[in-house]
Amino acid sequence: xxxxxxxxxxxxxxxxxxxxxxxxxxxxxxxxxxxxxxxxxxxxxxxxxxxxxxxxxxxxxxxxxxxxxxxxxxxxxxxxxxxxxxxxxxxxxxxxxxxxxxxxxxxxxxxxxxxxxxxxxxxxxxxxxxxxxxxxxxxxxxxxxxxxxxxxxxxxxxxxxxxxxxxxxxxxxxxxxxxxxxxxxxxxxxxxxxxxxxxxxxxxxxxxxxxxxxxxxxxxxxxxxxxxxxxxxxxxxxxxxxxxxxxxxxxxxxxxxxxxxxxxxxxxxx
Numbered sequence: 001x002x003x004x005x006x007x008x009x010x011x012x013x014x015x016x017x018x019x020x021x022x023x024x025x026x027x028x029x030x031x032x033x034x035x036x037x038x039x040x041x042x043x044x045x046x047x048x049x050x051x052x053x054x055x056x057x058x059x060x061x062x063x064x065x066x067x068x069x070x071x072x073x074x075x076x077x078x079x080x081x082x083x084x085x086x087x088x089x090x091x092x093x094x095x096x097x098x099x100x101x102x103x104x105x106x107x108x109x110x111x112x113x114x115x116x117x118x119x120x121x122x123x124x125x126x127x128x129x130x131x132x133x134x135x136x137x138x139x140x141x142x143x144x145x146x147x148x149x150x151x152x153x154x155x156x157x158x159x160x161x162x163x164x165x166x167x168x169x170x171x172x173x174x175x176x177x178x179x180x181x182x183x184x185x186x187x188x189x190x191x192x193x194x195x196x197x198x199x200x201x202x203x204x205x206x207x208x209x210x211x212x213x214x215x216x217x218x219x220x221x222x223x224x225x226x227x228x229x230x231x232x233x234x235x236x237x238x239x240x241x242x243x244x245x246x247x248x249x250x251x252x253x254x255x256x257x258x259x260x261x262x263x264x265x266x267x268x269x270x
Contacts, residue, residue, distance in 0.1 A: 006036060006059045011168035013233040014263075017127050022263040023060035024121060024170045024235070027247050031055070037247065037257025039115055044257060046092040053090070053260075062111035062264045065090060069113050070100045074140035078153040081105035081112060089113075102135040102150045106158055111264040117247040118239050120172035120214050121261030122147060124154075126165050131158040132263045137218055139180065143187035147218045151225035162226025167219075167233070170261050171246050174238035175204055175213025178250075185210045188217060195220060 008023030015022075028036040033048045038056060040049035050064075057064040068081050069089025079100035086107070088097035097103070103112045112134035114121050119138035126132070131154050137146050154160035185203050192199035202217035203210055219232050239246035239259075247257040 006031060006055055008056065008060050008262075009171065009235065009237070011123065011233050011235070013166050013231070014123065014125055014168050017125055017166060019127060019130065019267060020125050020132060020263060020265055021061040022123055022168070022261075023056070024261050025052075025056045025259045026245050027243075027257065027259065029244075034257050038260045039117070039258030040092040043255050050091050056260065057111070057262070060262050062262060063109070066109065067111050067113050068097050068103060068105075069115075070098045070103055071096045072101050072115065072136045073099060074138050075099070075101050076141060076144040076146040076149045078102040078104060078150050080153070080157055081107060081110060083107045083110060086110045101137070101141050101146055102133060102153070104131060104133045104150065104154055104157065106131045106265070108265045108267045111262055114261045115258040116170075116172065116261070117256055117258050118173040118249045120218060121170035121259070122150075122218060123168045123170065123261050123263045124150065124165055125263070126154060126158065126160045128164040129158045129160050130265060131160055132265055134261055134263050137214065139178070139184050139212055139214055142214050142217050142221070143184065143191055145191055145221055147221040148225040151222065151227065163228060165227045166231050167222055167227055169215045169218060169232065169234050171235050171237035171239050171259065172214055173240045173248065173250060175202070175211050175216060176238055177240040178212050178214060179207075179209045180212045182210070184212050188212060192217070192220065195224065
């Protein structure tokens, strides 16, 4: 451990809303044995990862014993979290709540946690219907519209009006660094074909290969699903550009740690 008090990254947009707490963990030199890593899969130390989850959860204001995690596989599956799922996946030895890359809930005091190391942690809040989402969106999830599927699931399960949704696009690899093969941008252009020229906002070609801007692509998908542009906030942190403060698979290799996006509804259980 370290004497350094961990300071999670906060969204100005989500912080302006009542009824939730949230935060994104960081890479902090000297924190634990792996710089504040919260990922527990090999070769990472699961006990250290649990201690880091405790520290970060304390800083964010949630109970680590009630964390809900899913097995993230780069899908567009959305899992509805209930009160009885509280604590599932909190430690490596506890079973995950489901196989899914998006979790949504209206359960109070049940923290949703999504892990990433270049992929996009997307946190959403519906203040009208009191529903939240934590989404893991890499390029694979993006080109099968995990963001849009989450909005539609919130509409179906909670009665969410997309106009009310607030969305925070956390730190991820940016279009500046995310060099991809032609199959990635082809898949993007196919799913975003109805967006016309707007789809090209997520693709650049600074060199021989194209670059794919995952945050921009997800913002476009959210807007297509009905989320207002002014209700979408970008963190503007590229994990590969700043490996001092963020874990990056591209920048540090497959054995690197993970940061987490966490969001929780607050209030009394009725």
